[in-house]
Amino acid sequence: MNAVAQTNDLATQVCELDFIPEHGGVCALVEGQQVAVFKLGGKVLAIDNYDPFSEAYVLSRGIVGDLKGQLVIASPVYKQHFNLETGVCLEDEEVTLKTWETEVVDGIVYVKH
Amino acid sequence: MKNAKILEPDAPISANKEKQTVVVIGNGMVGHKFIEQLQEAKAAGQGDYEIITFCEEPLLAYDRVHLSEYFGGKSADDLSLVTPGFYEDNGIKVLLNEKATGIDRDAKTVTGSQGTVVEYDKLVMATGSYPFVPPVPGKERDDVFVYRTIDDLDQMMECSKRGKVGVVVGGGLLGLEAANALKNLGLEAHVVEFAPGLMGVQLDQGGSDMLRTKIEELGVQVHTSKNTQQIVDGDDCTHRMEFADGTSLETDMIVFSAGIRPQDELAREFGLEIGERGGIIIDDNCITSDPNVYAIGECALYDNMIYGLVAPGYAMAQAAVDHITGSLKSTFAGADMSTKLKLLGVDVCSIGDAHCRTEGAQAYTFVDETAQTYKKLVVDADKKRVLGAVLVGDGDAYGNLLQMKLNDMDLPETPEALILPSVDGEAAAGLGVDALPDTAQICSCNNVTKGDLCSAIASGCTDMGQLKDCTKAATACGGCAALTKQVLDNELEKQGIEVDKSICEHFAYTRQELEHIIRVEKIKTFTELMEKHGEGHGCDICKPTVGSILASTWNEYVLKPQHSVLQDTNDRALANMQKNGTYSVVPRVPGGEITPDKLIVLGEVAKKYNLYTKITGGQRIDLFGAQLHELPLIWEELIAAGFETGQAYGKSVRTVKSCVGSTWCRYGVQDSVGMAIFIEERYKGLRSPHKLKFAVSGCTRECAEAQSKDVGVIATENGWNLYVSGNGGMKPRHADLIASDLDDETLIKYIDRYLMFYIRTADRLQRTSVWTENLEGGVDYIREVVCEDSLGIGAELEEQMELIVDTFQCEWKTTVEDPERRKHFQHFVNSKETDSNIKWVDERGQIRPAQKTELEAEV
């Protein structure tokens, strides 16, 4: 409930909300970890940038959208889909990525730790 | 049982004259089928029959075809072919565990091993066959088996617990199946074959070689040209097999699978006519030399042939039933011995004249060593009819080819297309199922014709499950499943039942329809299209498709924010993403012509950014290993040196390959380099449903390989010949000549029209080759549209192309000049750091991505 004013031990500043185009993504460095942050349907969603199938750090460069009612990111390498809200892979439910909470304060996007 | 005429020994009772008594010797697959069919006829009022069957085995009929699954955990019950209660409920008497041992054809009685005597009006021999064991000294040793009954399998299973190694003698179809069984039992499996190749009956040498490679890879060792001389005690194992060539092999278990022989002992003994090499001789009604005795299945010899497959056996059973009931609906006229099997998981198919023995026969062979597939198509002298085929590793074409053979159908103009692999999931070129006659047998196991399928579909079977339940098609060997599905889809489509062709869940349209909507309604963004015609947020199928259509139609900068999020992986970074998340850079080199100065720049840039450098197959140079943030820096330098983007990343125009042509070459008749550069400059940047490649050759020697390109141009004394819709890649296609001796202007006009017509009507990710194959009317239609303007849209197509040509921009130039856009070329949006996970190692003096093992070694 307290507005996060800047990067602190609770959250890391990503960028201005306007910098991310609708349906676009960026990659943020959060406490040494790579996080992919997307703007989709009025939400700001964050998930690991790591693609476990190609083992490359690239998810922020994939295409977002929805499949059967779930908001998803498609890996830019081999096109597996990950649910942006739960991190679960649609093609292989054994694989789950970490999702991150986000917050927008004064037009700035933050990823919470 | 009231009516049963099971007689005590020495007390024969005369037959009940109201009913005919039918006695069946052998309750195997075919004997049982016969009884089912006769019972069905009886239920349908075609006579009254008393049915009695001798069953030598302790079990009622079971599915021998799937016998091996017994090792995989199926029980005898699972394999049973008998619906529980079938014999009891219908009053059919089974003499289980009783072998028929005597026949008195005058008294018309059969005697069993337990002393039972039965009278018959009609006798049916369905005694099957037995495995042939060659007379090798030592064959009578313990732990030497054959592979035919559940009992054999029980014994093998027991033996496998005692040993480590198993050998199958015989590399035919059953031998390989037995070898797989040994492997599944945990033994080191070997196959010993007398002949030089596996499955010599069904396969030619090439198919047999490919099969061997595959089987050896699966861990079964194959020994061909081995003649077993004797089996003696082994040193490390139970047996040692000694071969004629002096070699030997030690093993704990031996399974003979060296062929089958008809079980005609009883028939022989009691005077039925037997073929020279065995088998009970039958006629078209399956009647033997005694008019009251029939023979069906593997014990029967028809026209000098033993049919060692279940489908012909079933057809014989039906013919015998039809004769007994007097319906005479069917006779047996021989059967097609084509087979489709999965041996050790490998598709193996053989159709008709696999060995190309027919006079004048010609063959097409396609071998893919990487995918390990072997396909051979044998056609007649006129290339009009299929005579035979061999498929190993990929049996998809089986259904099509078999139907074409069985129905004597005309081959397409390029028969080889029938065995060439398909690209992008498109169906292989083949026959439309629509062309099949209603009488075409689709499922040979259960004798289901196309007509049967169609009427089931018409009466409401609208998915495969229902159709299988209702017709029994595809429920036995499964070989006909693909074709059954094709008939289903085709019928549904004809009935106007919607076969969903939407590109994805967000748009209920095909790519062609979306193209039309965008062009006609002048839609400029994905959002607008979604608002008017779609639903949801979109996905990785519709976004790139729409992105591509917008680009082909309006040609705006693809990285405008609203377009950038639509672009597929490569387009989004204007570079090809590599396996580790870095990119490759491919500047355009029109026609492959490059100055020394430009070469030097490429070298310098590559050196400065430490990029791996390679000459591509498209006559240009690829620089690999650039990180996202380096791309604008690299391009800044390249652009300053006069380079432009090569769009190697896009579904767009790639390269125009050229030969040196008349300027230098002593044979050249036109300036092929000049024309190639002109073409590349004209169409560069054009986005399309799939990539587009061109080539221009300076004379008929064709050094630029133009006939393998989407658009190929070959110089003549009088101008240019235009070829279209060629393809290299996964499924090569020779381009077709659509116009000859064109002047420069007409050549360009035709190419404009051709390309735009393709862009307007193709599916997503469909190369021009597949588009052409699928287009009704094919190349002739294209020729009419392009060269004769039959649709009257020539001018419109040219105009659309003109717009693309006029609005070309180098997307990399636009990008490096736009500071806002450049901000998106950084790994982290909130840090200047780069991706620390990218690691290189040195190979032949250049970098390459480190492999996982190398990374682990480093830690």
Ligand code: SRM
């Ligand atoms: C770099 C190059 C190989 C080389 O080192 O020579 C290459 C590399 C790739 N090819 Fe290719 N192809 C290259 C020439 C070819 C050729 C030869 C030619 O163009 O003369 C062919 C056969 C001709 C043809 O296309 O008909 C060829 C047939 C394919 C195919 C199969 C297409 C088909 O219709 O079957 C694919 C897969 C696809 O596009 O779906 C493919 C896909 C690819 C991709 C894009 C694979 C991928 O998705 O990542 C590779 C990208 C490499 C990169 O990151 O830069 N590449 N590729 C060649 C680039 C030529 C250029 O200068 O642009």
Ligand SMILES: Cc1cc2nc3c(=O)[nH]c(=O)nc-3n(C[C@H](O)[C@H](O)[C@H](O)COP(=O)(O)OP(=O)(O)OC[C@H]3O[C@@H](n4cnc5c(N)ncnc54)[C@H](O)[C@@H]3O)c2cc1C
């Ligand atoms: C492992 C294996 C895999 C196979 N795979 C395929 C395949 O994929 N596709 C295919 O089409 N075919 C396959 N076959 C062949 C197929 O099983 C036979 O074609 C089919 O079983 C023949 O049926 P049948 O009734 O003529 O003979 P069988 O099924 O052998 O039945 C004959 C029966 O008669 C009994 N009998 C014999 N003499 C007497 C007597 N005097 N008194 C009483 N009973 C007697 C026998 O004990 C036996 O039970 C395979 C066979 C085997 C062994």
Ligand code: SF4
């Ligand atoms: S195609 Fe003809 S002109 Fe071109 S290089 Fe070959 S021989 Fe010379």
Ligand code: FES
């Ligand atoms: S052909 Fe064997 S199941 Fe249809």
